[in-house]
Structures are given as structure tokens and as C-alpha cells.
Amino acid sequence: MRAMVYRGPYKVRVEEKDIPAIEHPNDAIIRVTRAAICGSDLHLYHGMMPDTRVGTTFGHEFIGVVEKVGGSVHSLSPGDRVMVPFNVYCGSCYFCARGLYSNCHNVNPNATAVGGIYGYSHTTGGYDGGQAEYVRVPFADVGPSLIPDWLDDEDALLMTDAxxxxxxxxxxxxxxxxxxxxxxxxxxxxxxxxxxxxxxxxxxxxxxxxxxxxxxxxxxxxxxxxxxxxxxxxxxxxxxxxxxxxxxxxxxxxxxxxxxxxxxxxxxxxxxxxxxxxxxxxxxxxxxxxxxxxxxxxxxxxxxxxxxxxxxxxxxxxxxxxNQCPVKRQWPRLLEHIRNGHLKPNDIVTHRIPLEHIAEGYHMFSAKLDNCIKPLIVPNAR
Amino acid sequence: MPSTPYVSNKPKNTETREELRARIPGWGADLDPADRPSYPKERLDPSATGAHWDFPERQAGAEGREHSIEHEIVPPVFGTSVPLKGFSGAIRRHAYASYSEGRAAHWLLLILGDRVDAWESHLRSLASLRPDNPVTETGVLSERRRHGIASRFGVKRSDINHQWIDPLIVGAPWVAAGGAAVVVVRKLVRRR
Missing domain, CATH: 3.40.50.720 (NAD(P)-binding Rossmann-like Domain)
Structure with a gap:
């Protein structure tokens, strides 16, 4: 698959990587249909976040279609259209049980002070992110949700973090x-x-x-x-x-x-x-x-x-x-606000960039060129 | 008589409820904290998450996985994107094994490991079919298409005063490596 890869401070490129595998019975593999670059990705891009390893794929804002699920996944099936919170979380530890999904204790060996985040260095667990054609999503019965039919893809994408x-x-x-x-x-x-x-x-x-x-x-x-x-x-x-x-x-x-x-x-x-x-x-x-x-x-x-x-x-x-936001906790109320017309998230999107042009996207967003506010990544637009 | 805050009343500089409702879509819809999803901060409800386990099944490969010494165990699920390798891997492993997250040495060693990793990876790429290309990988060629000059000049931006440092951060190691290569080649030529 094609994936964005970090090559050191201020340098990224697209590389061919293996499609991620199921590594845990509650994993899902998602085919990414839209991703975004977040302002906090720029901290990684600039080399500020400790233990950001060359070869990592960034991207904690993404939506997609379920490609494959592990043996214990009940709530999702291949073909489902899902949005994925940027938090990787188990749903059962002391913190998750109390609604602190961003502070999960069961997903990040590298630090206890922060939970798991997709594509956000090994300090947040060492997970690859969604600026790629496919991504591994742990705890598929806990994090992802089906995207309602009435919800626009870009609005769903922005619900995953921003x-x-x-x-x-x-x-x-x-x-x-x-x-x-x-x-x-x-x-x-x-x-x-x-x-x-x-x-x-x-x-x-x-x-x-x-x-x-x-x-x-x-x-x-x-x-x-x-x-x-x-x-x-x-x-x-x-x-x-x-x-x-x-x-x-x-x-x-x-x-x-x-x-x-x-x-x-x-x-x-x-x-x-x-x-x-x-x-x-x-x-x-x-x-x-x-x-x-x-x-x-x-x-x-x-x-x-x-x-x-x-x-x-x-x-x-x-x-x-x-705190880092416990994303899924916000979703029911945010969906009401979008449906009632109180919020129209994708009004802030300024750029849609093919994955192949990822280096240009990062540079533009980092240097604040071309009136860029929110750049989205389209993985399959070659 | 002095005004707020030297006296107790709040400033009366806001619009009325009616004016705000007319101007702002959804104004006050979440006025009641009970309508705010993260209120109260902690709400014990394990059944709400979708988890159907008390403790998750453990992912294979935990043996040898670097982890914070503030963890009693390697957590059941973890990322496997880029395993430790090379000299940078040794630095990072030492940081994890020796210092808690509360120690500056832990984080400063990890940052050192990041710099070493970048150097190691650049060197490794030079021996590959796809060496690093600082021009295409920095995206700098987009400056023209994305209006680099118009975006920066004639507008009030204070970040312009430090953007000149960025090319130095990217370019300095390449210049240093080039200089070192020249020195080595000259020495070899002189020996002959």
C-alpha cells in the first residue's frame, strides 16, 4: 500500500508499505477514504515530539471502510463505513470505565502520562496512522462508529479530532x-x-x-x-x-x-x-x-x-x-448539533490533497501558505 | 465612581439572549451543563464503551517491547510500527529502561535518539535505491504554486522572523555531511 512516511524533521514522502495485519482479535483493518493533517502533526513533522521514529506513518484524523476484522469483533463487518476517534483505547481500564478515553492505560507501553494516539510517535504507543491507504485500528468494538448515512464524509472526518x-x-x-x-x-x-x-x-x-x-x-x-x-x-x-x-x-x-x-x-x-x-x-x-x-x-x-x-x-x-479530548464521548451531541444546523464542520476545509503530494501538503500547512486552514488527504486520488 | 472591576457588578457589554439567539445558530443549546457530554469529567459507566472483556486479550510480541518503567506490565495492546534498531535504538532503549517519565533525562535521551535516528536513516538511504531527497521531501517546490511570497509578505506575520531557521535545520546536516565527504576524499587523494 501507499503510505506517508516520516523521514526526519521537515521531511516526509510516500512509500510502499505492507498492508497492516490483524495483530489482536479485536483489531480491524480500515481502508482509508479520507484523512487530514492536524496542526499537532506539525509538532511531529518539526521533530518536537520525543521518540518520533523515521519510517512512522502519521495521521490521527481519518475515516474509511472496514476491510477486515479480527475474530472477537462483534460490532463491525467488512464494508462498513466508519469514523475512528484519534484515541486508541480499550474501553475497560480504570480510566476508560470513567469516560477518560484519552487517558487509557492499556494501549501505550511507552508512557503512562498519555494514552494511545494513531500515528503520533512512540510516545503515544507506536501506532501507524491513517495518512495511508490502510490502517490498523485496535479495539474495533470500542473506538470506531458507523457513519450515519446522512452525514457528509468531510464532516465525519472532522469529528475524529478537530x-x-x-x-x-x-x-x-x-x-x-x-x-x-x-x-x-x-x-x-x-x-x-x-x-x-x-x-x-x-x-x-x-x-x-x-x-x-x-x-x-x-x-x-x-x-x-x-x-x-x-x-x-x-x-x-x-x-x-x-x-x-x-x-x-x-x-x-x-x-x-x-x-x-x-x-x-x-x-x-x-x-x-x-x-x-x-x-x-x-x-x-x-x-x-x-x-x-x-x-x-x-x-x-x-x-x-x-x-x-x-x-x-x-x-x-x-x-x-x-486533556486530550475523549472523542467518542462528544459524538452523540455533536451529531445533534450538525443535524440541527448549528455546526457545519467542513466549512473550514481549504485544501484537498492527493496522498502522492503529501510533502507539499505538510510544507504548505507548516509555512501557512495559500490561506491554508485545514488540509485533507485523499489516499486514492492519484 | 470607578467601574468594574473596582466595584462588584459585571460589565454590561454583552448582547441580550434574544439578540444572541437571532445572530448565532444554536446559541445556548448547551447552556445546561447536563447537556455537555464531558460533564461531569468522570462518569463511571463501563457498559457504555462497547468493551466485552474485563481485561483485553494480550497481543503477541510483548517480550522485549520497550516500555515505561512506570508501567507494571507491558499493556495488552501496543503499536508495532517501527521497532527499535541501530544506535538510536540503543539510546531509546536505555531511556526507557533507566529513567521514569518524571525525569528530564528520559525525554532528552529520546530526543537525542530522534536526531541520531534521522542521521542513521539518511545514511542508510544513501545506500538504497531511493536515497533521501531533501528537495522533494520538504515540499519546498510547492512554494511557487502555493504563493509562498504573497503568503508571507505584505501581511502581518511574526513567524516570518524565524522561518529562515527551517532551511538551516534541514540543510545543515547535508552541508556538514558534504563537507566531511570532501575532507575524506582529499585525504585519500593526498595519501596516493
């Missing part, structure tokens, strides 16, 4: 009616978080980024007020001014490890790998939220230390809430 994570990020903010919600980052997760904040009753939603085309999307897609931090000396002071010097009730960090806005922080994290992530957006979130407020973190960070302004968080009495 939409679910953005919606989850808004939930972590514990928004109450009338709250002012600030979202750092106008990428796919930030756009969905902003949109979701309204569902939870926000009174104002403000999105901050540096890319004007993404802020335009935040205004039109997410009905948000926007600020380009490059236009202000100090975006934190600007947030204080726009909230009558109170600060926002809730701030969501939808940026993560490669945040820009401070040369030193960015270079030490993203280029020199001396921090688990550039904490610029997180520090701005801590400073821009009001005392007693909530900071929600859904941006992805690496496992090593970062220079976070923790003292301010303590002194302000903040509640910091964060």
Missing part, C-alpha cells in the same frame, strides 16, 4: 451564560472552540491569532470578534481594555507547542527542542483571564518542561483544565 477537540475545549472552560470567552488560535480547533462557546451561552467570543485570513474565518464562521496580536504592543493589555480591565471569564488555549509571538520562546521550543512547547499562548491565557477565571488548554504540548508562568495562575486563583 471538531470534537474544539467542542471539548469550550466545555473545559465551564462557560456560564454571558461569559466573555477568549480563544487563542484561529486554526481548526480554535475556530470550533469559538463556535462551541456560543452553544454554551457565551456573551462575547473573542479570537486572537496573527494570520489575517484565519481571523477573517473566525469572524464569518465563528461569529467572533477578532484581534491580530501583531497589531498591538501587548495583547494582554488589549484584552484587559476590552473587558473593562476585568479580564476574560474563560480563556481557551487552542495553539499549543509552537505558539508564536515571542522569538526566544518559540525558537527554544520549536527549533531547539529545549522546551516541551512554546508557552506563549498559555502564558497570555493566564494573564488575560480574570482572577478566579478558567483556563482551558486543548493545544498539544510535548512531555518535557515548558516555561509556564505558574505563579500568576496561583496568585489569580485560576482553574486550569485540560
Amino acid at each position: 471538531l470534537a477537540t474544539g467542542y471539548f475545549g469550550a466545555q473545559l472552560g465551564d462557560i456560564v451564560e454571558g461569559d466573555t470567552v477568549v480563544v487563542f488560535g484561529a486554526g481548526p480547533v480554535g475556530l470550533f472552540a469559538a463556535k462551541s462557546a456560543w452553544l454554551m451561552g457565551a456573551g462575547r467570543v473573542i479570537v486572537i491569532d496573527q494570520l489575517e485570513y484565519r481571523l477573517e474565518k473566525a469572524r464569518t464562521f465563528a461569529h467572533a470578534e477578532t484581534f491580530n496580536y501583531n497589531e498591538y504592543d501587548d495583547i494582554v493589555v488589549e484584552m484587559k481594555k476590552t473587558t473593562d480591565y476585568l479580564g476574560a471569564d474563560v480563556v481557551i488555549d487552542a495553539v499549543g507547542a509552537e505558539a508564536d509571538g515571542n522569538f526566544l520562546q518559540h525558537v527554544t521550543a520549536a527549533k531547539l527542542k529545549l522546551q516541551g512547547g512554546s508557552p506563549i499562548a498559555l502564558n497570555w491565557a493566564i494573564d488575560a483571564v480574570r482572577k478566579g477565571g478558567n483556563v482551558s488548554v486543548v493545544g498539544a504540548y510535548g512531555p518535557i518542561f515548558s516555561a509556564v508562568k505558574f505563579g500568576d495562575a496561583v496568585n489569580k486563583g485560576l482553574t486550569l483544565r485540560m
